[in-house]
Amino acid sequence: xxxxxxxxxxxxxxxxxxxxxxxxxxxxxxxxxxxxxxxxxxxxxxxxxxxxxxxxxxxxxxxxxxxxxxxxxxxxxxxxxxxxxxxxxxxxxxxxxxxxxxxxxxxxxxxxxxxxxxxxxxxxxxxxxxxxxxxxxxxxxxxxxxxxx
Amino acid sequence: xxxxxxxxxxxxxxxxxxxxxxxxxxxxxxxxxxxxxxxxxxxxxxxxxxxxxxxxxxxxxxxxxxxxxxxxxxxxxxxxxxxxxxxxxxxxxxxxxxxxxxxxxxxxxxxxxxxxxxxxxxxxxxxxxxxxxxxxxxxxxxxxxxxxx
Numbered sequence: 593x594x595x596x597x598x599x600x601x602x603x604x605x606x607x608x609x610x611x612x613x614x615x616x617x618x619x620x621x622x623x624x625x626x627x628x629x630x631x632x633x634x635x636x637x638x639x640x641x642x643x644x645x646x647x648x649x650x651x652x653x654x655x656x657x658x659x660x661x662x663x664x665x666x667x668x669x670x671x672x673x674x675x676x677x678x679x680x681x682x683x684x685x686x687x688x689x690x691x692x693x694x695x696x697x698x699x700x701x702x703x704x705x706x707x708x709x710x711x712x713x714x715x716x717x718x719x720x721x722x723x724x725x726x727x728x729x730x731x732x733x734x735x736x737x738x739x740x741x
Numbered sequence: 742x743x744x745x746x747x748x749x750x751x752x753x754x755x756x757x758x759x760x761x762x763x764x765x766x767x768x769x770x771x772x773x774x775x776x777x778x779x780x781x782x783x784x785x786x787x788x789x790x791x792x793x794x795x796x797x798x799x800x801x802x803x804x805x806x807x808x809x810x811x812x813x814x815x816x817x818x819x820x821x822x823x824x825x826x827x828x829x830x831x832x833x834x835x836x837x838x839x840x841x842x843x844x845x846x847x848x849x850x851x852x853x854x855x856x857x858x859x860x861x862x863x864x865x866x867x868x869x870x871x872x873x874x875x876x877x878x879x880x881x882x883x884x885x886x887x888x889x890x
Contacts, residue, residue: 593834598747599754605790606755638835641754685742686787
């Protein structure tokens, strides 16, 4: 299956998700880990579209999401940098682009190792908490802890 | 907002819906009316994408769907014939294409006025009942009535 950049943008406008997870991580100096990921979920009948997207982005893993749903998930930093460059060159048309721009900032900050300092992490979590699918109460709680230390 | 054909295909693979409604209609000789429609639903924050699609297809109406959701709905036969021609030239990549092909057959049959004869209507309802979002029990009931007469 051959995918064009515009098809990938249209499909991502419909089905893609830019997400930044924030988890406790005692091994990290700042105590928290930020995990940005790009994800597209499909019913198993369209798993071949996920594999075509994996080839298109030359990255990611196709795995079970939930019940009869599968996902392509891209988490590796160097791969996410490529995803970010792609969607900067080929703009999303929906309001998902607002989320994407925050996601892009976070991925670049992580690449610059900003997440390893408390100030950088605070900035990242603040930006992540403004995203559509953010767990806002959790982000607020972590920000409270980080700004107290 | 300028949309390319490939973007429209990708977005439709994600968000589009090809649907054929079947309703009782005492004024029609065969007693039933078939109503094919192409629909794309979005949250109200992306209503401008629906208007851009309306311009792209040069047809349809943007209307409230449910609560904070809006839809572009195309129902006019000559407009649906254009939609069908578009997606025949620019193939959907997901399994939605299977549904689309049935939808395309039905739209063409209606254009040939097949739905005005009982045999034609039976063929249309049989095809519609095999589609993804079909109300299969309703279709089976109507088919039973039509094949008894």
